[in-house]
Amino acid sequence: MSYTEATLQLLSPEGSLVENDATAPYLPRVAAISDAQLRDFHRQMVVIRRFDIEAGNLQRQGQLALWIPSVGQEAAQVGSGYAARPQDHIFPAYREHVVGRIRGLDPMRIIELLRGLSHGGWDPAKTGNFHLYTLVIGSQSLHATGMAMGMTLDGSTATGHPETDAAVLAYFGDGASSQGDVSEAMVFSASFQAPIVFFLQNNHWAISVPVQRQSRTPLYLRGTGFGIPSVQIDGNDVLASYLVTAENLEAARAGQGPRFIEALTYRMGAHTSSDDPTKYRDSEEMTFWAQRDPIARFETFLRAKGEGDAFFAEVASEAEDLAADVRARTQSLGSPPADKIFSHVYSDPHPLMEEQRAWMAAYEASLEEARE
The missing domain is CATH 1.20.5 (Single alpha-helices involved in coiled-coils or other helix-helix interfaces)
Incomplete structure (x- = not known):
């Protein structure tokens, strides 16, 4: 399953803006994004990929029990993560490393979690309402729905004050979309018009099960079956992820009920460090998605806007510094009492x-x- 006619794409794989009837309402908003914000999009994607690779190396060297990579999914996560406001609550699955970083989470908390040194990893109240990773597939959709329903009951949404109105952003994958918990979450969200945005990262593989085996139709149509307005975007396009998620979160905060976003992306690495994707994926598919790499695409876009080598060198240096810092801190971790x-x-x-x-x-x- 790849892009369809319904897929909203603002930035082509070649790094140029897409201009058509579907993108016309969004192009003025693209122009309104500050240069500083655009640079931050790129910085976060590059830095988290370097962190991700370093963490994978640490696992192979016996420093971590497990690692869960997100290489290839950076645009979906960075765009949507920046779309949330400080008062919003975010419920991740277990691969949203950069969303946590955007909300102020020290990546070492993820390292400690996957090294087996902590019960849950972090305190959501101290990490920008970024809630805990959930390894029980899809269960976080119910947690998120409960939070959203509670926010409606306590009056923290649709008050007419956009600066304080809040919503919930819930992440899950294509595999989780087949879980009963996710269906139940959408039933309750639709029935109670809860202020929640379901963000499905369709990375095309539920471990070794291809998405085609899970669904005969595009996954965003599952949301419409519950009466939830749904959209499919190019998840390797950070601009589409940012603007569409912001738009849907605004609707949820305003009392317009739940929303569903399917972001088409690709898991370039293994499902986890215990998986061998060469046993079930072919090189042709890998090549197709490598040519749609979200970081390379966005770098081309920024260079066309005038960003020079100095900026990209600075970002690469920052990424190496973080990787070195994480390695040093990981190797110095002791055992908990x-x-x-x-x-x-x-x-x-x-x-x-x-x-x-x-x-x-x-x-x-x-x-x-x-x-x-």
Whole structure:
């Protein structure tokens, strides 16, 4: 499954603006994006890809238990991530590394999570309402829907004050779209007109299952079946991702109910570091999507606007600095104290946890005595 006639694309694979009836309403908004914002789009995509590659290398060297790459999906994530306002809540799956970074998350929290050093990774209240990664496929769509329904009930949306109105942005993949949780989330969102935007990153593979086997029709049509206005965009086009997500979040904040975006992109690497994609993907497909690389496309666009070598060299240097910093900090990580496992199981102190903590301490002390 690739681009269709319904796919909204503002920036062609060759890096030029697409001008037609479908893009006409968006082109003035493209022109209104500041040069600083455009540079940030590119910077975030380049830096996170370098981080991603470094993290994959660290996993291969035994520093991480697992790594979940996002190479190839940077435009879908950067554009949509920047479209959200500070008051919005974001529910990721487990591959949205750059969205977290945009919201203020230190990438080391992801490293620590996948090294097995933390329960959940971070506090959403301290990371721009960027909620925790969810490895139970599709379940975050229900969490996001519950948050959106709660926001409606407590009056934090559609108040007529755009600077404070809030919405929810929920990410999931093409594989998750076949899960019952996602269908239930759309049922409740549509029924209660919850202020949520479902952002489906269709990277074409649910581990080794191709998207064609999951759906006979484009996935964005699943949203329409629940009465949710839905659109399909070129997910390797950061401009389309940014403007379409911003437009749909504005509608959700204004009380117009849920929205559904399918971003056509491609997972250039493995599903996770435990996967071997050469067993189920052919080189022709890889070549097709490599020619539509979101970073190369956007660099061409920026150079045509006048950005020179100095800017791109600066970004490349920043990416290398982050990679080196992450490597150094990862290698210096120690093991957490054994009793950390009992912390935060309950929101308040709990006698069962204290009992288990005491048992663990006594057991460890007995081992020390046996060694002596």
